Amino acid sequence: MRSSPVKKMSWPEVVGIMAPAAADKINADRPDVTVELFPVSVASTMPPGYDAKRVRVYFDVYESHGLVAYTPVVG
Numbered sequence: 001m002r003s004s005p006v007k008k009m010s011w012p013e014v015v016g017i018m019a020p021a022a023a024d025k026i027n028a029d030r031p032d033v034t035v036e037l038f039p040v041s042v043a044s045t046m047p048p049g050y051d052a053k054r055v056r057v058y059f060d061v062y063e064s065h066g067l068v069a070y071t072p073v074v075g
Contacts, residue, residue, distance in 0.1 A: 007032075010073040011055075019059035022068045026055050033074060040069050050075045 008029045014022035023035040034054050038046065039061045046056070052074060060069045 010071055012071045014057075014068050015071055016064075016067050019057055019066050019068055022057050022059075022072065026057070026072060030055070030074070035072075 011022065011026055011029070014025055019037050023037060026033070026035050032053065036054060036056045038056060038058055040058045041061065043058050055072050055074055057068055057072045058070050059066050
């Protein structure tokens with residue numbers, strides 16, 4: 001019996017790159033998840049909750065010109 005490949009759950013390698021490019025990388029690795037892009041300023045206002053089909057990418061609008069600020073993870 002063949003085991004299924006392990007699905008990637010986090011993308012530390014995209015921290016510091018432009019958010020749209022990070023979303024493309026995540027979608028290439030995991031086409032089964034939805035990637036959501038948000039500025040860091042709204043991170044504290046996001047409703048909590050885990051979703052195995054979602055990756056939220058937080059980027060810095062003001063300081064870094066849209067660069068990913070935190071490691072995106074599934075959830």
